Amino acid sequence: MLDYGLDLSAVEHELALPDLEAEGAELDALVSARTDWSTDTPAAGWTIAHQIAHLASADANALIAIRTPEAFAAVLKQTEAAGPRHADLDAAAGAAKPRAELLAQWRAGRTELAAALRGLPLDHAFPWFGSRLTPALMVPLRLMETWAHGQDIFDTLDVSRRPANRLRHVACLGVLGRELSFHAAGLPIPAAPFRVELTGPDGRLWAWGPEDAAQGIQGSALDFCLRVTHRRPLAETDLTAIGGDAQKWLEIARVFL
Incomplete structure (x- = not known):
C-alpha cells in the first residue's frame, strides 16, 4: 500500500x-x-x-x-x-x-x-x-x-506484451514512493534530491528531479516499473544507480507496504 x-x-x-x-x-x-x-x-x-x-x-x-x-x-x-x-x-x-x-x-x-x-x-x-x-x-x-x-x-502464460506509454503513471508512483521505500525498510530518508531519467516505451525521456542532483537512477521505464512493483529483481533490470543512496533505493524500492 x-x-x-x-x-x-x-x-x-x-x-x-x-x-x-x-x-x-x-x-x-x-x-x-x-x-x-x-x-x-x-x-x-x-x-x-x-x-x-x-x-x-x-x-x-x-x-x-x-x-x-x-x-x-x-x-x-x-x-x-x-x-x-x-x-x-x-x-x-x-x-x-x-x-x-x-x-x-x-x-x-x-x-x-x-x-x-x-x-x-x-x-x-x-x-x-x-x-x-x-x-x-x-x-x-x-x-x-x-x-x-x-x-x-x-x-x-508466457505471453509477452508491448509496454505502453500509460506506464508513466506507474513510474510516477514509483518516483513518489522513494520516501516510502526508505521508511518501510527502517532506514533514514535521504534529504538530498534525486534525479530519475527513464526511457519510455516510445523512446522519449521521462525525467523527475533536478538535473544536477548527486543521486540518480537511469534506465528503461518498463524495468523501473517492474522493479518498484516487485515484479523483477534488480539484477534482472537495466537500471543504473548514481550514488549510494540511489543504489539503496533500487534495492528496497516499492510502491506499497
Missing part, C-alpha cells in the same frame, strides 16, 4: 481514466480467452483466478469508499480483523467462484468504478486504507495494481 501522505503536487495527475480502462481491457482480452484460471502465478498460493479476484475486490472497495464513505469503516474493520492474511483470504474467496461469474464481477466493477471516478472533481476526498484519497491518485493506483497483477498473469 502506498503512503498516501505523499505530496500530490509531484504527481502528473491528469485524470487518466482512458489509460486505466485500456489497462483493464488488455488484461481482460488475455484472461477471457483462457478457460482454465487454476494455473499458479508467481505470487505464492495465487492462481490466475486469485489475481482477478483481488482486482475485483479492490475495485469493489473503491466503489464503497466513493459512493458510501460512511460504510467504508466496515471494510477497514474486516481488513484489520483478518490481519496480514486478509489479501490472501479475500482473493481465495473470489477465486472459488465460477470463472464466468468472477469475470463478470470484475468487468462490471471496473466499469462502475471508472464511471464513478469520472463524475468526481479531482480534489474530492474519500476514505481509503490508512488515509484519504482523491480521484487524482486513485486512478494511477488502480492502473498500477492492474498492470502489476496483470504482469503476473502474462508471465504465467
Whole structure:
C-alpha cells in the first residue's frame, strides 16, 4: 500500500481514466480467452483466478469508499480483523467462484468504478486504507495494481506484451514512493534530491528531479516499473544507480507496504 501522505503536487495527475480502462481491457482480452484460471502465478498460493479476484475486490472497495464513505469503516474493520492474511483470504474467496461469474464481477466493477471516478472533481476526498484519497491518485493506483497483477498473469502464460506509454503513471508512483521505500525498510530518508531519467516505451525521456542532483537512477521505464512493483529483481533490470543512496533505493524500492 502506498503512503498516501505523499505530496500530490509531484504527481502528473491528469485524470487518466482512458489509460486505466485500456489497462483493464488488455488484461481482460488475455484472461477471457483462457478457460482454465487454476494455473499458479508467481505470487505464492495465487492462481490466475486469485489475481482477478483481488482486482475485483479492490475495485469493489473503491466503489464503497466513493459512493458510501460512511460504510467504508466496515471494510477497514474486516481488513484489520483478518490481519496480514486478509489479501490472501479475500482473493481465495473470489477465486472459488465460477470463472464466468468472477469475470463478470470484475468487468462490471471496473466499469462502475471508472464511471464513478469520472463524475468526481479531482480534489474530492474519500476514505481509503490508512488515509484519504482523491480521484487524482486513485486512478494511477488502480492502473498500477492492474498492470502489476496483470504482469503476473502474462508471465504465467508466457505471453509477452508491448509496454505502453500509460506506464508513466506507474513510474510516477514509483518516483513518489522513494520516501516510502526508505521508511518501510527502517532506514533514514535521504534529504538530498534525486534525479530519475527513464526511457519510455516510445523512446522519449521521462525525467523527475533536478538535473544536477548527486543521486540518480537511469534506465528503461518498463524495468523501473517492474522493479518498484516487485515484479523483477534488480539484477534482472537495466537500471543504473548514481550514488549510494540511489543504489539503496533500487534495492528496497516499492510502491506499497
